[in-house]
Each structure stands twice: as structure tokens, then as C-alpha cells.
């Protein structure tokens with residue numbers, strides 16, 4: 389196995405001390421005291437369930453209209469992505485990946501030796517999904533088709549009919565479809581259905597990281613057919629075994645108050661969406677609308693993105709996420725889940741710099 393470096397993560401490590409990061413995809417951090425609860429004093433810290441606690445699996449299952457026996461709790465969606473690929477994909481297997489995309493969804497299949505075929509969408513077509521192209525490239529032997537719904541970084545959605553068509557393609561090529569649904573519920577009233585509703589070839593991933601701002605709990609999950617989950621769990625026995633009971637307990641509190649977290653996210657995103665919309669109107673060097681859902685946007689820049697990002701960091705201590713991390717170098721990602729004051733300040737810095745260079 390040879391895994392490409394996770395460039396985006398390494399970049400964040402490097403710029404960690406920067407004053408302003410306006411590129412994160414998560415909703416602002418949530419703190420322990422926000423729950424107003426304490427961990428049970430008699431919590432057994434020695435042992436927990438292999439597939440996740442029954443309470444947590446029940447709460448997760450509800451988010452996907454699935455039964456709890458179709459849920460495997462993982463150490464973040466990150467581990468979920470790894471388990472799916474390492475279980476289903478063999479060296480030289482064909483894996484089709486939607487581009488742009490959060491890079492681990494493209495690079496973990498590469499790491500396990502797959503022949504990865506990138507299927508780019510075009511900004512000028514409104515990031516339209518070309519299902520005919522997917523059908524043709526899947527042929528009779530693609531092993532895995534990979535998406536994020538909502539997409540990270542464009543926030544575009546796969547619709548119910550897209551998901552149905554993808555399930556049919558998977559049937560034709562005798563493969564599976566992996567849909568990372570980390571951002572799905574951030575479409576709120578327009579949220580697409582979970583891939584888990586579309587049959588045994590569909591695998592959904594998600595996490596408490598982004599919707600709740602609870603990234604360090606490291607609680608994510610896979611929803612899929614029970615026989616697949618058994619294979620993923622068999623591999624998880626070697627990666628984490630049972631997850632942290634402390635984290636799973638807190639994640640259960642979060643899932644038990646999911647509507648609260650969605651309302652919180654919507655409040656933050658609505659405020660920032662307005663700030664970003666107003667700012668983009670005033671930035672002719674950037675093209676692309678602020679999407680109606682999701683926590684990220686991905687404008688095209690007429691100014692070289694690498695140079696823009698490095699000057700923005702050097703002169704203004706402000707971080708954006710270069711499009712090269714997602715496979716489209718002339719765009720960059722902005723995040724809408726942080727403090728409105730920070731986004732306003734970061735966008736003002738961006739405006740100053742763009743006026744100076746364009």
C-alpha cells in the first residue's frame with residue numbers, strides 16, 4: 389500500500405498559527421459545557437460494543453431511515469472511508485471518483501492500489517453530474533463509485549433520481565457506490581435522501597464532526613447492508629476495535645439533540661451566506677454563486693490561486709483552501725461555518741489583496 393500524502397491536512401498543519409482561517413468546512417466548535425450534562429460516574433471504561441453502542445446505532449439509524457443493524461460506528465468518517473476501500477477494493481480494481489472532491493475519497497482507493505478514474509464536473513455547467521458518462525466509464529467492471537453528498541467543496545447535491553440511477557449503475561457493473569454524507573443534512577429542508585435508502589449496493593458514510601463542530605470526538609459511521617458491515621467490522625477489529633465509550637456517549641447526546649444542532653448550524657450558515665454573497669458581488673476576480681445549502685463554496689479565481697493563497701497568508705494572516713487540494717487548481721474553498729466577524733474580516737483581506745493584484 390502506498391498512500392499519497394494528504395496535502396490539505398499537511399497544509400493546515402503548516403498554517404495552524406495563522407490569524408484567520410476562512411476555509412474550514414465544519415460548523416463552529418461546540419464545547420462540552422454546552423450539553424449541560426456529566427458523564428455517568430459508573431461508565432465502564434474497560435469495554436464497549438464492537439459495532440458501536442446500541443443507543444448510538446439506534447440514533448444514527450434514524451438519520452438514514454435504516455435499521456440499527458445496518459450501522460457500524462467508526463473512528464470518524466475517515467476510518468469509515470478507509471474500511472470501505474480496504475475491504476472492497478483490490479489492487480488494479482477500477483474505482484470511479486467524482487471530481488472535485490475531498491481528497492481522501494480519491495486517494496484512499498489509490499492507496500489500496502486501485503486504478504482511480506477521475507470524472508470531472510465543470511463549473512461552467514453548474515457542476516452538473518453527467519450520469520451517461522458514469523454509466524459508460526463504469527462499464528461492467530467498476531468496483532466502487534465515489535461521491536460526497538453534499539459535495540465538498542462545491543456543496544452540490546445528488547438528487548433522489550441521481551441516487552437511484554447510481555444504484556442501477558452499481559447493479560450493472562456489479563460494484564458498490566460510496567456516498568460520504570458528512571454534509572447532507574446541511575441542506576436542511578432540501579436535504580437529499582441518504583444513499584442507504586437505495587439498496588444493498590449503496591454505502592453511506594457520515595460523522596458528528598461537521599454538523600455539530602465535534603471533530604475531536606472522532607465519531608463517524610457507515611450505513612450499509614449487514615453482510616458488508618460484517619466485512620468492515622472485521623477490518624475495524626484491527627484498526628480500532630471498539631471505539632471510545634466516552635466519545636460515543638457524548639456523540640449520543642449530540643444525536644439526541646440533532647434538531648438543536650441543525651438549527652444552530654442554520655443560524656450560523658445563514659448569517660455567513662449573506663456575508664459571502666455581499667462580498668462576492670464586490671469581487672469581480674471571483675466567479676461562482678454562494679450555494680443555497682452546505683457549509684462551503686468554491687469560487688473560480690481569475691488570479692492564480694497558489695499566489696493568491698500565499699500572499700493572503702503572508703500579508704494578512706488569512707487562510708483559504710486552494711482548489712488543487714480538491715483536484716481543481718483555479719478555484720479555492722471558503723467555509724461558512726465560523727464566526728461571522730472572522731469571515732467578514734477574512735473576505736475584506738481578500739478584497740484588499742485582489743484589488744492590489746488584479
Ligand SMILES: Cc1ncc(COP(=O)(O)O)c(C=O)c1O
Nearest residue numbers: 464465466490540570595597608
Ligand atoms: C467529505 C468529508 N468526509 C469526512 C471528513 C472527515 O470526517 P471525520 O472527522 O469524521 O473523520 C471530512 C472533513 O473535512 C469531509 O470533508
